[in-house]
Amino acid sequence: MKKNIGLYFGTFNPIHIGHLIIANHMVENSDLDEIWMVVTPHNPFKKKNSLLDNYHRLEMVHLATKDYDKIKPSDIEFNLPQPNYTINTLAHISEKHPDYNFNLIMGEDNLKSFHKWRNYEAILDDYNVYVYPRISEGIIENQFKEHSKIHRVDAPIVQISSTMVRNSIKEKKNIQPLLSKEVWKYVDEMNFYKK
Structure with missing residues (x-):
């Protein structure tokens, strides 16, 4: 049987404990065998100039996930x-790894705008979507409420954001509890987000 992989996309600018709580909950409380944290170079909905270099963000994801086997x-x-x-x-990764069964992970806030995504119908034709709860504005389109490919996972609601982490660092607040020890050390040593 093919290994079931959940793809958790994000800019991870930086990755924080909220991302880890969600990823770990999803892999431990669903039929997903592994979660891949996909570092996105450029989210079409975000300004690129606020992003750290791709490889710095990838390194932080490596540091944050090294103790998690799944x-x-x-x-x-x-x-x-x-x-x-x-x-x-999704098309590229499925072609590159034909022995895996890929699934999309998203927050409920993204499900509310999913109808605006490029070729969202094609995503639902070929992939399952695992949704975790988020406190957010807007409503879920009726077409997604009972869709057979959309699976809700009752994960903790985490109100931590990378924006909050970046702003707190800029304001010289102690945010160590919001990052894994290794990520905090990396961010601090590299003087990231201080300006």
Whole structure:
């Protein structure tokens, strides 16, 4: 039987404990065998100039996940055309790893705007989507409420964001509890997000 892989996309700028809580909960409380943390070079919905270099963000994901056997970093999008569209990445990764069964992981906030994604119908034709709860504005489209390919996982609601972490560092606040020890050390030594 094919290994069931959940793809958790993000800019991870930086990766924080909220990302790890969600990824670990998803892999331990669903039929997913592994979670791949896909570091996105350029999210079409985000300004690129606020992002750290791809390889610094990838390194932080390596540092954050090294003690988790079922959570792996992925740079699969680094060599794909930008901006990155999920449908293109899913097609590429499925072709590259035919022995794996890939699934998309997203927060409920993304499900609310999923109808705006490029070729979202094609994603639902070929892939399952695992959704974790988020506190957010907007409503879920009726077409997604009972869709057979959309699976809700009752994960903890985590109200930590990378933006909050970056802003707190800029304001010289202690955010050590929000990052894994190794990521905090890396961010601090590299003087990231201080300006």
